[in-house]
Amino acid sequence: GNPSCLHEWGDAARDGMETAREQVAQLIGADTEEIIFTGSGTESNNFAIKGLALARQDKGKHVVVSDIEHFSVLHSAKTLEKWGFELSLVPVDKYGVVDPEDVKKALRKDTVLVSVMLANGEIGTIEPIGEIAKVTKERGVALHTDAVAATGVIPVDIKELGVDALSLSGNQFYGPKGVGALWVRKGVRIMPLLDGGVQEGGRRAGTENIPA
Numbered sequence: 090g091n092p093s094c095l096h097e098w099g100d101a102a103r104d105g106m107e108t109a110r111e112q113v114a115q116l117i118g119a120d121t122e123e124i125i126f127t128g129s130g131t132e133s134n135n136f137a138i139k140g141l142a143l144a145r146q147d148k149g150k151h152v153v154v155s156d157i158e159h160f161s162v163l164h165s166a167k168t169l170e171k172w173g174f175e176l177s178l179v180p181v182d183k184y185g186v187v188d189p190e191d192v193k194k195a196l197r198k199d200t201v202l203v204s205v206m207l208a209n210g211e212i213g214t215i216e217p218i219g220e221i222a223k224v225t226k227e228r229g230v231a232l233h234t235d236a237v238a239a240t241g242v243i244p245v246d247i248k249e250l251g252v253d254a255l256s257l258s259g260n261q262f263y264g265p266k267g268v269g270a271l272w273v274r275k276g277v278r279i280m281p282l283l284d285g286g287v288q289e290g291g292r293r294a295g296t297e298n299i300p301a
Contacts, residue, residue, distance in 0.1 A: 092297055102299045113270050118246040125271045125289045130237035130258030131161040133271040137233045137254045138165035140279040142202045149199025150174040155187045162204055162235055185214035193224045202231045210238035222251030237261055253277045268301035
């Protein structure tokens with residue numbers, strides 16, 4: 090049944106989907122209504138980078154990401170450049186670690202978004218996201234972390250991290266392929282990338298992938 094439909098089959102599908110949403114929320118210490126289901130970690134990253142930046146373009150058009158990010162973050166940031174944004178890449182040391190001081194130096198008055206991954210799936214480096222969050226909070230800049238390689242593998246708590254948005258994907262921890270999620274802190278504005286119905290709280294249109 091379609092979870093948006095008001096009939097018995099739709100009710101059953103919706104109940105199953107909301108149970109899954111509660112489970113994802115509990116996994117990262119979030120509120121249930123803050124979880125947005127997507128089609129993959131790549132979509133979650135695209136949604137976060139583009140959606141958060143576009144929602145803040147009246148305040149500025151500068152974004153900062155580390156140069157160790159997954160292509161779904163880097164390419165999304167490059168797309169923003171084509172749309173009139175400016176991009177700054179923060180380097181990493183020989184261990185692949187981002188220095189929070191380098192993030193601080195990269196911030197400008199017109200910076201609206203910073204994105205640094207939580208863990209790197211290639212080399213295993215875990216980034217100091219909590220320290221980076223202190224830097225971005227001081228400046229009122231939104232912080233996203235790509236936690237696709239971390240969630241379900243190491244403990245992930247959004248309150249400890251202090252971020253505003255976090256991407257995850259089911260296939261990284263024994264879930265099915267083709268389903269991901271984006272956590273967005275309550276009160277944080279994000280521009281939907283898919284127009285249509287009011288699914289996912291009006292933030293991602295399209296009939297939900299209930300089996301996944």
